[in-house]
Amino acid sequence: MRWLDVAFDRALLESVLVGSVCGLIGVQVVLRRQAFFTMAMTHATFPGVVIAAVLGVNLYLGGAVAGVLAALAVTVLSRRRGHDASMATAVALAAGFSLGVALLSTQNGFTRNLTAYLTGSILTVGEQDLVVAAAVTAGVALVLAAVHKELLYTAFDHHGARAAGYRTGAMDLLVLLLIEAVVVTSVPAVGTILTLALVVAPAGAARLWTDRVAGMTAFAVAVAVSSAVGGLYLSRAFDVAAGGAISLVAAACFALSTIVAPRQGLIARAAHRRRRRTPPATEPGRAAPGEPVPATGS
């Protein structure tokens, strides 16, 4: 393919692929409140990538192994009395990241590699990165489509799903592994912060616009892909870091949605409150329809 020889075209294709897969998994992350876990995964896969680079094996493999270990550590630690999931996640994050930094500091070229890892260097993606991203995007989409009913049930009614005979533990683990797969694919190409922004912001924005999961997924993928592509063009136009520009566009979509989204947005809620406050045009002494009934007892 002729056009793939140009770095910018490769970056464009990579941003479309990463945008799609991040938007897809983002819906699960937002519905299951796994944003902090995603953040921890972006940092905890780091030592694996460094070790793989030092040993000369595949970077994705190293990241994947470290990610599985971190996911297991979070699961085990959060079961201890007095430890909740957020603390276990924070410990795993700190441990993984400092291990990566310490390992990297023993090598030459410390700063350059690290910066690429944190902020991404989407303009240097190679064809192998594109193939991996395409394969993971397809794989994640297939798995999500295959088990989407079970995923929904366990996300919204964990006890009900267990009582109905679903293996909720397996489902939770599956979601963690899918998140890990997305993180491992995206981080070497586009950086940790950008991955977090592209996973959480589009899906969070979509959640404000719709209550339906299918619509939310389509919306999240659309926002993620357009943020990635738009940010890439912005970064070229203004000569700033691509990862930063893409994150900012995605965050702007989320911020805009919190203001203008129907029903959930700030404007809609202010209007709603105003409507409730103005006295209803009914005769006095009767509650207008929609007026909250004063609570009695308790």
Added chain:
Amino acid sequence: MHATLVEPFSVPFMARALTELLLLAVLAGVVSTHVLTRRLGFVADAMTHTVFPGIVLGFLSAGVDGVLPGALAAAAVTAILLTLLTRSRRVTDDTALAVLLAAMFAVGVVLVSRRASYTADLTSFLFGRLLTVTAGQIAQTAVVAGLVLTTLAVLHKELLLRAFDPRAAAAMGYRIWLLDLVLNLAVALVVVAAAQSVGTILVIALLVVPAATGRLVSDRIAPITLAGVAVAALSGYLGLAISYRASVSHGLRLAGGATVVLTMVAVYLLTLLAAGLARALRSRRTSDAVA
């Protein structure tokens, strides 16, 4: 043994690094206990990233002297935004937090990327330079520590009540949002104080691991805090010594901040193991007594 544990700190820059770390240890032990009781792990993590653009802006506008004011301004803005975000329950906290974190960090990255010395700058912003801590920075840390510790000591009862029974606290007339704001500001100040020495990113370890270790050995607040301070101080000392020994005697360069954190995690894991063993022994003994 003497060569490894005492000798390194006769060098002035090592002594300064150790002083800075010991000050931070006291601060981290106390603040991390509050982070533990309020489950602010993600908030603390977000804070470490959102201070970053302030540091960059301060540095770009006024050089090294601008770093502290810039970081303080960014920390104050984030503490207020986080308090507002966690107050409204519409968007789930963690989604909004994650977006705020990524966006503020991206602002920092975009600003730094306009500079020529992009990567070196970014790295020192993120990872600090533990071994180049100056006497002035130590004085700054001491002032911050005094301020934060005094505030938390004065509000100790109120903060605990708010952590364990927010409804009762509200019913007794305490302003929950004000208490939250004070605690968020305290966390932000620790991040600012530690940002220049251990770096913005490794601060998260200081804010979580000490109390997590303390929690393994006790259920009570005071012992958790004391154990946290001890763990942070011990790992600061050992981590520095290890990093120095590795680079001087073995030619292995180990980043100081990262080595300190790794030591802290190692202490945590050892305590985890010891606590597990102790519990197994105790349950064996009770089952023997019953039999």
